[in-house]
Amino acid sequence: xxxxASWNVLHRVHADNWVSDIAARWPEEAARIAxxxxxxxxxxxxxxxxxxxxxDQLASLRKALPGREFHVxxxxxxxxxxxxxxxxxxxxxxxxxxxxxxxxEVAAESFLFDPGKGALAIELDGLLIVATHVTxxxxxxxxxxxxxxxxxxGPAILLGDFNIDRDTLAAALGPxxxxxxxxxxxxxxxxxxxxxxxxxxxxxxxxxxxVRDLVVEDVAGASDHNLVRAVxx
Numbered sequence: 001x002x003x004x005a006s007w008n009v010l011h012r013v014h015a016d017n018w019v020s021d022i023a024a025r026w027p028e029e030a031a032r033i034a035x036x037x038x039x040x041x042x043x044x045x046x047x048x049x050x051x052x053x054x055x056d057q058l059a060s061l062r063k064a065l066p067g068r069e070f071h072v073x074x075x076x077x078x079x080x081x082x083x084x085x086x087x088x089x090x091x092x093x094x095x096x097x098x099x100x101x102x103x104x105e106v107a108a109e110s111f112l113f114d115p116g117k118g119a120l121a122i123e124l125d126g127l128l129i130v131a132t133h134v135t136x137x138x139x140x141x142x143x144x145x146x147x148x149x150x151x152x153x154g155p156a157i158l159l160g161d162f163n164i165d166r167d168t169l170a171a172a173l174g175p176x177x178x179x180x181x182x183x184x185x186x187x188x189x190x191x192x193x194x195x196x197x198x199x200x201x202x203x204x205x206x207x208x209x210x211v212r213d214l215v216v217e218d219v220a221g222a223s224d225h226n227l228v229r230a231v232x233x
Contacts, residue, residue, distance in 0.1 A: 005049070008160075012088055013088070029087045032222060035220075037060045040061060045100075047124065047129055049131035053095070054088055054094075055089070069101065071103065072095070073094060075116050079116070096120075103123060103129075106121040106150075107150060108121070111135065114139055118132070131160050154208060157207075158177075159228075164198065165200055177206070183215070203228070209233055212230065
């Protein structure tokens with residue numbers, strides 16, 4: 001049995017480019033980075049998957065968690081400010097797995113037709129764990145097929161921002177995969193006031209291993225996504 005968590009922490013350049021209310025709420029990005037880091041430091045899960053991690057955020061996490069093992073996918077695409085001046089020292093974007101223990105990295109790859117999304121896979125105690133961030137358009141189908149190939153050889157867990165609702169993800173992955181169900185009273189993983197897109201787009205998926213006790217936790221506005229945690233095994 002292991003505990004896992006998944007959280008899209010929101011890259012500042014994306015927040016500014018898409019006029020996120022999170023950027024308005026946190027005019028000083030250093031303060032938001034510190035809040036995100038404090039949230040992660042307080043977590044007790046053995047594996048924490050993080051999406052949209054800026055270079056500044058990654059440096060803060062590494063400094064605060066010197067005893068944890070970091071596995072990092074550096075995306076080849078570097079977010080470019082389109083509306084406001086850049087406030088980051090390092091605009092790079094990363095997909096990150098933070099592990100309490102020792103894991104073997106299996107794969108770290110951006111997706112073929114979206115260099116700002118991808119998959120990062122590790123093996124921990126014989127279990128394959130994949131962090132991912134999936135594109136929210138028609139490129140999704142090929143990306144999900146790639147995730148199926150990465151996890152086809154045995155028990156596996158997928159963690160991340162899939163940009164689609166649970167039923168759509170379950171249908172796309174197929175019957176070998178169990179997408180954990182949210183409790184009826186769960187808060188959204190991606191709260192939003194308008195639009196038709198689902199508010200539950202961050203998921204924990206099991207292949208050949210059970211996932212239970214799925215919970216969405218409020219992150220007090222540090223990101224536009226809330227944190228998802230679960231127990232595996």
